[in-house]
Amino acid sequence: MNEAEGPLSLTVPEPEFRPGDKPDFSWVAVDKAGAVRRPAYDEDPRDFRDLAFSIIRVLNRDGEAVGPWAGLLSDDELKKGLMDMMTLRAYDARMMTAQRQGKCSFYMQNLGEEAIGCAFGRALEPGDMNFPTYRQAGLLIAADYPLTSMMNQVYSNDGDSARGRQLPVFYSSKEHGFFSVSGNLATQYVQAVGWAMASAISGDSRIAAGWIGDGSTAESDFHAALVFASTYKAPVVLNVVNNQWAISTFQGIARGGSGTLAARGHGFGIPSLRVDGNDFIAVHAVAKWAVERARRNLGPTLVEYVTYRAGGHSTSDDPSAYRPKEESAAWPLGDPVLRLKAHLIAKGVWSEERHVQAEAEVMDAVIAAQKESEAIGTLQSGRLPSQRDLFEDVFETMPPHLLRQRHQSGY
Amino acid sequence: MNEAEGPLSLTVPEPEFRPGDKPDFSWVAVDKAGAVRRPAYDEDPRDFRDLAFSIIRVLNRDGEAVGPWAGLLSDDELKKGLMDMMTLRAYDARMMTAQRQGKCSFYMQNLGEEAIGCAFGRALEPGDMNFPTYRQAGLLIAADYPLTSMMNQVYSNDGDSARGRQLPVFYSSKEHGFFSVSGNLATQYVQAVGWAMASAISGDSRIAAGWIGDGSTAESDFHAALVFASTYKAPVVLNVVNNQWAISTFQGIARGGSGTLAARGHGFGIPSLRVDGNDFIAVHAVAKWAVERARRNLGPTLVEYVTYRAGGHSTSDDPSAYRPKEESAAWPLGDPVLRLKAHLIAKGVWSEERHVQAEAEVMDAVIAAQKESEAIGTLQSGRLPSQRDLFEDVFETMPPHLLRQRHQSGY
């Protein structure tokens, strides 16, 4: 009763455009700003499954903030958000240059994705904990972590609180709710769930946020995180940053036939939202909603941020080898800095002049921090962590064999 | 703006009933036989998402086969199916006793779940490959694998084709489409996908079937399998046997808030069906549908079999420590052997007398096989695999260090 005809064949998904193609994203369904509803915190997730397939947006083409997700932030907060994004962008630019100058071994920028970390950070309370990837420096900026400390880490200089042990951008600051970044993709997603469970076990009120990229959702830890979060209703926000690319691999390879990555949550009964990651206000509003659900002990929320990695994957990557150069410009969700700027101007609380001035301000701040940091050292010169440090912190107390090795090493 | 009130607390799901409780499954929503529709093979999976939350059933309370999933098997095929299930049950009973007698180290029975392997096996073609767990012996019986060979494996005697190297019930028979069972849960699920991809790469027409238990869906390999199957549209049937228990842990711990395990497929865009695992005809019909989809290069299907593990997890387990003794009897889906028997009697092609006679026939066959197998040996006596065998098959060619070790060992 084998009704099949021809032989089997393997399907291998391909991105729409490769170098040489003219990108055209008119097929990407982008919901109108204000069009997607805002469920009640305790609404049955089965009743808003559609929200995993739409895109929550607040800022419309005229720069207005519209719909049920608008209205949470004051003008001052919005201005601070804009400045944070601009700071991150300026910082990234300087560090990219520093890497080319050999001052650090490596760098990864956030270009085009600034809204996500900067807006999410504002939705948290002190004591909450992020488990970030390498592309959430915005969380630190939003938490007012000093730029100099960030640079010290990037330069692996003697001011680096982690003693130069980690690759650039693998920051850590407990005080600023930023868990030590691991280079292993996805591992920290389930740790975020564990941290949140610990908070619940302890009768605390703090919540956790896990971070993962589109490509990394394929990793096992993503599944473990969803299973544990779903079973124990952990107070955690599970963030997926879909910037369309995982190095050279387009998001369709990780996503497969599921339509969206947000849909992954449905198999676990986890409420899942999809949001315009380049819309600062939308990101903040959705983050706030998910954080509040967690805080009310209503359990996890999965949030997919739809965005675009406008730069290379890292300083080791040249994206023109695998995608059209124009793809970034063709991407339909625009630039997060320009969109928030336009909104503030439309509101009459910002201006082109103020913006130019602000650009100078943030650049000054970045340069001042850079001077301070470089006065300590860069990877190639100045004060670096001591070689003795190599042997510290393997354990709290150094065991005899390590003492012996340190001695052998001459330190 | 923290609107939360009290402190957080941890949710830990609990089964409805523990020893001492009176089980009452009236809350389990069981669809009427014949009520769930049968989608076209190429229907968009988004259009039958409801089928992951219903239960496909064919045999109704009067023993009739009804609805769109009925009618695929001839009377002779059904009788063969009944005999297969009875054989498996008789075989299990004998082996449970053999274990108590010390003839083998361990045993795991299929009690209550006989329909699944026995019916699924009939939906495959020669050359297709199952990647089974330890509870799919029915696949071998359906494929007419000799009982003696099965017993030789259980007894680890010299007739065991795998040279006594594996725990009892970890069978292997390429010829019968039964991949060597691993003791590590879930690992083989993704291998099934790989095997299916290989068939597609090769332009072959053979398909694969992966098998996993409810509890094991929490493992990483389950996720990897779904990701790969979804991305490459692998010709594979992904079976989840939900027998309600994972040793002492009820299925709610693995399932979390998702409603059903079949729903896991939705996050991947994989069509997902849920079927009465104690209904031989329904299992077969759904299996056939999923196999046909794979064969037509339409990709993977996830199938959840709703059943109940009527016995202990293994001979090392005493379920009365964690669930009410009466729970099995209270389970609403009945016994697969009795249900198919009733259907055949209702159809007039079987009778109580024929059944009694059949019981004697299968027991005779099992006892004859047992005699043959025990004539070779059991774990404690008779001909066992040679100790030399210990060193074979680590590699195709024995490298010098192993030759030296074998020599040292005295063999």
Add this chain to the structure above:
Amino acid sequence: MPRRTMIEAIQNAQDVAMGADARVVVFGEDVGYFGGVFRCTAGLQKKYGKHRCFDTPISELGIVGAAIGMAAYGLRPCIEIQFADYMYPAYDQIVSEAARLRYRSAGEFTCPMVIRMPTGGGIHGAQTHSQSPEALFTHVAGLKTVVPSTPYDAKGLLLAAIEDPDPVIFLEPKRLYNGPFDGHHDMPVTPWKKHDLSEVPDDHYTVPIGKASVRREGQALTVLAYGTMVYVATAAAEESGIDAEVIDLRTLLPLDEETIVASVKKTGRCVIVHEATRTSGFGAELAAIVQERCFYHLEAPIERVTGWDTPYPHAQEWDYFPSPARVREAFERVMQEG
């Protein structure tokens, strides 16, 4: 003094730890209501509540990954992997995360946790219920690895592990759970309740991590062993009449090199016994250290008696398992040389 099996000692250690410190949480597959497939967590859920002792989904990755998050939060998870053979799905979390968190954050975040797991063979568990993966942990900087061989040590070491500020791999030789097994699988086993080494006080005490124990003094040769092999080695010593000194390492990392070196310098001969496969087993490290530090005292090559370099078999278990006879032969070879 109450007598306890090793299982009871392990259960009791966790009970004491949970009673003393609300940060101690216990979880794993089947460890909650049921109390663990080996009963090592029996009664803890009832006594301390579902939020401190609970069943988990079958995801070793999830168990360890969640525990790391909890440890970073400030709890002290003591988790069970049902069999050491099933720790591989969690190996990335253990190696890349738990072991390195303190280092990579320079102490800002730490990972005080214990990962318990039954190890070793001798129970007809075949390839997936018999493995001894200790060398896969000792190679990883940032992990401590402990293997008790008596109920007393099991409790004391487990309490020390739970109180340790760093991740500890706690390997429980399951062949010893119920009785000490005097080396011969075909002879009756003395149950712990009739054995001297099973006296386990009710109260809190610790056995220090990093200290070996000389189980049998001797002058002729030194045996380095741990877990079940301590009994195999002792049986071999008794039966051979060779005056062997048997050292129970108890902690593999950090290793008590001083006790080892002092003994080998005294005896001039060394035999290492472990169940794991030979190549790159922990015995290799022991042999390397002993020849490095005792070279001029050695009168014969150091011998290793180990599991063979094959997967762990089922029917042939007792041909795989290092027997007193194999250890005795090594003793004799080592005594003849030099």
Add this chain to the structure above:
Amino acid sequence: MPRRTMIEAIQNAQDVAMGADARVVVFGEDVGYFGGVFRCTAGLQKKYGKHRCFDTPISELGIVGAAIGMAAYGLRPCIEIQFADYMYPAYDQIVSEAARLRYRSAGEFTCPMVIRMPTGGGIHGAQTHSQSPEALFTHVAGLKTVVPSTPYDAKGLLLAAIEDPDPVIFLEPKRLYNGPFDGHHDMPVTPWKKHDLSEVPDDHYTVPIGKASVRREGQALTVLAYGTMVYVATAAAEESGIDAEVIDLRTLLPLDEETIVASVKKTGRCVIVHEATRTSGFGAELAAIVQERCFYHLEAPIERVTGWDTPYPHAQEWDYFPSPARVREAFERVMQEG
């Protein structure tokens, strides 16, 4: 004879294998359209089609698990793990499945596959782009482990590995991808194209698995090394003026013990060099074997020069990495003893 970098040699080996045998398939993260982050699979998708060379989701478990199923089906997967540091999520599939499939089915199902992965440090990759996990493979019965140190060997060994009937772990020292690096990080590197060892024929050839190569003959002492450390050891020999014999092991398992034993019996002294952490590193196994088999020829303790027992650091990379100076010091110590 054409000259090739190690990357080109590896690419070429796969090209030759795919051309000769339709069962050979190549996949991994970024290996398809882009040709791999190190370009080791460049051009293969274009030449052989998407169904034989393709990108995968970021799931090392999935990559290896799927490859096992394919190998069992009858294909010959040659897969890439982007960095050895990321193999841990696949470790269970490698150890519990690939390594044991032949054994547990007594040859009914087999797993001919190659798992390629860049290893080792020296590129400022910090803890997650620098590891040398070879000992985690050599401990596992059923795996072969290969580490080439030249473009010629890389191609020949990779072809041998693809044609091998069993799973082969193929560790590529990424410090050698573009040039041989003569041991000093602060001196200019000779690119392969100017180096003698980069002559790589276009055609098919194999270098046998299980055979070491004596890279430098000498009488005074034996150095056992592999991968990048072959160059560090050679530099140390050249600079110290000590007549060291440098053996490039090339295959760690099965190990060419005969070549090692013959050399140490000749020189009476042995230094082992590897990048991995010291404790339970592959050097421990080498030391154990050498003392077992050459005891009466040894005139000094065997020394190990290795990475320290810490995670792989970033800023302090060159303090971690075994330098020619550290190797030279070991040579001197070993020559002074005895």
